[in-house]
Amino acid sequence: MATPPTHIGYSIEESIEPNILTVRMSPVPSQGGILTLTHCVRSQVTNLTCDGETIIERPEGSWSIPEDVKDLRWKIQLKEGKGVEACEQQSIKLDSSILLSGGSSLPQFKDIYGPEGVRISMPTVRTIYPEPGQSQSIALPGFSKPPLFLLLNFTERTLKDGLITLTYLLDDEKSHSLLPDMGENIKGLKWLMEVADIKTKENFTVGWCEYVGESLGISGATGSGILLANYLLSKTSPIDKALMLYVVLHEAFHQLQTYYPDEPTWIQESLASYYGTRAVEVIMPEEGASLMDRFQKEADRFRKGLLTIHSAVEKGDRSEYAAFYTKGVAFWAEVDKTLRTRSDSLDLYLKDILSRMEYDQQGDPVNLNRILNLSQEAWLSLRAQFLLSKDEKKLF
Numbered sequence: 001m002a003t004p005p006t007h008i009g010y011s012i013e014e015s016i017e018p019n020i021l022t023v024r025m026s027p028v029p030s031q032g033g034i035l036t037l038t039h040c041v042r043s044q045v046t047n048l049t050c051d052g053e054t055i056i057e058r059p060e061g062s063w064s065i066p067e068d069v070k071d072l073r074w075k076i077q078l079k080e081g082k083g084v085e086a087c088e089q090q091s092i093k094l095d096s097s098i099l100l101s102g103g104s105s106l107p108q109f110k111d112i113y114g115p116e117g118v119r120i121s122m123p124t125v126r127t128i129y130p131e132p133g134q135s136q137s138i139a140l141p142g143f144s145k146p147p148l149f150l151l152l153n154f155t156e157r158t159l160k161d162g163l164i165t166l167t168y169l170l171d172d173e174k175s176h177s178l179l180p181d182m183g184e185n186i187k188g189l190k191w192l193m194e195v196a197d198i199k200t201k202e203n204f205t206v207g208w209c210e211y212v213g214e215s216l217g218i219s220g221a222t223g224s225g226i227l228l229a230n231y232l233l234s235k236t237s238p239i240d241k242a243l244m245l246y247v248v249l250h251e252a253f254h255q256l257q258t259y260y261p262d263e264p265t266w267i268q269e270s271l272a273s274y275y276g277t278r279a280v281e282v283i284m285p286e287e288g289a290s291l292m293d294r295f296q297k298e299a300d301r302f303r304k305g306l307l308t309i310h311s312a313v314e315k316g317d318r319s320e321y322a323a324f325y326t327k328g329v330a331f332w333a334e335v336d337k338t339l340r341t342r343s344d345s346l347d348l349y350l351k352d353i354l355s356r357m358e359y360d361q362q363g364d365p366v367n368l369n370r371i372l373n374l375s376q377e378a379w380l381s382l383r384a385q386f387l388l389s390k391d392e393k394k395l396f
Ligand SMILES: [Zn+2]
Pocket: 250, 251, 254, 268, 269, 272
């Protein structure tokens, strides 16, 4: 008879040391095994011990746990939050709130399946997102799912409109006036859902964290049921607002992509960037157009084709990853321009692209020209300009 899966619990507690949290796991699976951080982000786990003995982290994000351990615990070294961008997916301490990132702080047993729940045992914490379920526990997402982000002491604001429920979780109550208007944000989300042909009820939850820096970045993070974005305390010019909206709408597009089959990274990122920018144009036409312009200009920095860069990224070289956000946008904008010459539009094909596109091993969309009904000449010219330049070789 098969034994029922182990119910592993993570208990997170405060520590007397500043910016440190303690995690205890119980019960520890008696067979031991490899404990791993599931997403490729910088580890914040320190001082992991089994029955009091320190286990060395080797390689980064991985610990070998022996059999029959009774007491397994570690510390999370929180970063001072305001200098950390949301896209880094780190656990951070803000003024009165904490963002806990599962990807950097909560390693899981790779080969042991079973419900895994996180329990926050911190008397000073009033509100927890996501709300704990039965037995005060929050489920850890599986290995292939977006990472878990736990927001402690954030303030919640919600707005509903038709199928959409938009929730803002604020690290500081007072920051609300600095963020994009929720009604405007919903306008962009609605447009995205229409163009991606999603007709179900959809919850968009955005965790907002203050960022202290010169300017806002162009990436946030998509977690399980939550999108993360930054805001600046110092300035909120229209272009800053447009950037904040862009980050949310880009991440929201990733959420909608989960209704469709998995796609190569370059497709996921380039479509999210292109449609995120288009959605900003719906809300703020002038600023949206200048963002579209900026991304297309930045595309010129990348001489290699998107397929070559995609192959490098797959092998772990992310040095030209930004091409997906820029050259990728330029690619889809040019495809749209080509379609417009025959009074057509990319928007009308988005659902087909998301549901019917086929790829080879290099991430080459082998039937895109057929889906779009492009002439051979137009297709070859788009390919040479954006996907694989004349002096590059196909790898597969
Ligand atoms: Zn993205």
